[in-house]
Amino acid sequence: FRGEVLDLTGPPGMSVVRERSQGFIDAIGKYPEMKVVASMPANWDTAEAMKVVEDIMTTYPDLVGIWAHADAMIMGAIQALKEIGKNEQVVTVGMGAYGGGPEAVEEGLLNGTWEMFSTYLGEMAGLAVVKVLKGETVPARVDVPLAFLNKDNIKRWKETKLEEIIK
Numbered sequence: 001f002r003g004e005v006l007d008l009t010g011p012p013g014m015s016v017v018r019e020r021s022q023g024f025i026d027a028i029g030k031y032p033e034m035k036v037v038a039s040m041p042a043n044w045d046t047a048e049a050m051k052v053v054e055d056i057m058t059t060y061p062d063l064v065g066i067w068a069h070a071d072a073m074i075m076g077a078i079q080a081l082k083e084i085g086k087n088e089q090v091v092t093v094g095m096g097a098y099g100g101g102p103e104a105v106e107e108g109l110l111n112g113t114w115e116m117f118s119t120y121l122g123e124m125a126g127l128a129v130v131k132v133l134k135g136e137t138v139p140a141r142v143d144v145p146l147a148f149l150n151k152d153n154i155k156r157w158k159e160t161k162l163e164e165i166i167k
Contacts, residue, residue: 002033003064006056008049008077009041010069017041020069020095037063042073046099049076057084065091071101071113078109097149097157105154112150115157120144 007024010017021039028034037060042049049068053076057063063086068074074094081087087109094101097115104110121144128138149157 001031004035004037004060004062005065005067006053006060006063007036007039008052008066008068008073009039010073011043012041017069024067042068042076044070044072046072046076046079049073050080051076053077053080054084057081057086061086063090065093067093067095069095071096071099074110074113075100075104078104082109097147102149102154102158105149105151108151112148115147115149117145117147 005028007021009021025036025039028036038056040052040056042052049072053066057080066074066077066081068077071094074092078087078092081090081092091111092109093111094104094113095116096118097113101110101113105113124142124144131138147153147157
């Protein structure tokens, strides 16, 4: 693996943004031939992401990958790449499986997106509240499912109920 990649982030200063960026940078850092050339905020916004990617592609025209912290932003990145004719060159991965992300995976415009199962996360939070109110112990760590959706599994994901996926 080799090349330059972009980390397209939410607003600076948020813990989720710092942690996602650091995880991405650490993972890419394991491949000496790869380099994160920038972590650029697009503030969860499609139009901002489009502008960031248009600008970054002038500085790094050989960029090979973009990871966006949210599907709303990767959709803007895809738009920008299409307009400059670089969508085949750049691997794109989003986060959240919403706002057009799954449809873009189906159409072959987005290489993949992470499904965080927000409903399940909300359920786990609700159960934690109930346990605290009842005086019960809530585990310090609860593993929650993630699914990487790509062209190979997007159809199954759309047809599968959450209960089947998380078991």
